Amino acid sequence: MEKLAIIGGTGLTQLADFKLNKKEVLTTPYGPPSADYLIGELNGVSAVFLARHGNPHSIPPHKINYCANIWGLKQLGVENIIAVAAVGGITSAMGPAQIAIPDQIIDYTYGRKHSFFEDPGTAVTHIDFTYPYSQPLRARLIDAASQTGIHISPRATYGCTQGPRLETTAEILRMEKDGCDIVGMTAMPEAALARELGLNYAGIAVVANWAAGKTEGEITMTEIEHNLHSGMANVGLILQKLVRL
Numbered sequence: 363m364e365k366l367a368i369i370g371g372t373g374l375t376q377l378a379d380f381k382l383n384k385k386e387v388l389t390t391p392y393g394p395p396s397a398d399y400l401i402g403e404l405n406g407v408s409a410v411f412l413a414r415h416g417n418p419h420s421i422p423p424h425k426i427n428y429c430a431n432i433w434g435l436k437q438l439g440v441e442n443i444i445a446v447a448a449v450g451g452i453t454s455a456m457g458p459a460q461i462a463i464p465d466q467i468i469d470y471t472y473g474r475k476h477s478f479f480e481d482p483g484t485a486v487t488h489i490d491f492t493y494p495y496s497q498p499l500r501a502r503l504i505d506a507a508s509q510t511g512i513h514i515s516p517r518a519t520y521g522c523t524q525g526p527r528l529e530t531t532a533e534i535l536r537m538e539k540d541g542c543d544i545v546g547m548t549a550m551p552e553a554a555l556a557r558e559l560g561l562n563y564a565g566i567a568v569v570a571n572w573a574a575g576k577t578e579g580e581i582t583m584t585e586i587e588h589n590l591h592s593g594m595a596n597v598g599l600i601l602q603k604l605v606r607l
């Protein structure tokens with residue numbers, strides 16, 4: 363497989379069974395990336411790992427330097443990115459600990475630097491984003507999951523909110539009407555920036571909680587962490603298969 367990177371999200375600051383060979387500290391024209399790039403091997407195949415929220419987990423979604431993170435991966439010669447994300451579940455199949463391979467995105471974020479093509483002297487460029495995730499890379503993820511026997515949802519529309527607060531009930535109802543199945547805070551501008559630099563990008567989302575209003579009571583960080591624990595272990599197994607496909 364072409365050079366692969368895994369961007370780890372909440373619940374995946376470190377990748378189990380990743381054999382670390384070296385750390386690459388990069389400076390970029392956009393400022394510092396979230397963390398050192400970990401260069402190593404997953405299941406015997408070379409891979410790069412980046413902790414999206416920093417290590418330790420300290421950068422909230424709206425403060426992540428997405429441009430630096432993606433630019434750094436390009437500098438390292440990465441061609442394929444698997445973006446792991448914790449999300450809330452909106453539609454009925456998306457209960458806690460469910461894993462989904464999203465195929466569409468609706469962007470509800472604001473005020474994030476979301477393009478490499480906006481600095482003075484840069485040509486105006488409109489990337490095609492009809493399919494925001496790489497279809498071949500998604501197919502490999504789905505294939506890897508089926509080889510593990512772990513049940514996944516092979517498609518989902520990811521609604522990306524600004525955060526860091528969770529949503530209101532009305533916001534989630536609106537998102538459901540819009541067609542969102544899951545809600546997270548990091549797919550954008552990450553996916554679009556990867557496309558701008560010509561990198562293949564696919565996501566694997568783990569449902570941490572029912573989205574606001576979809577269940578009684580408050581959503582707590584304890585609940586989120588508990589559900590992510592089992593879901594992320596399954597993500598690790600899927601990734602170990604993926605690198606061998």
Ligand code: HPA
Nearest residue numbers: 448449450545546547570
């Ligand atoms: N909303 C947005 N992002 C999230 C959620 C949620 O309910 N859970 C985990 N990430």
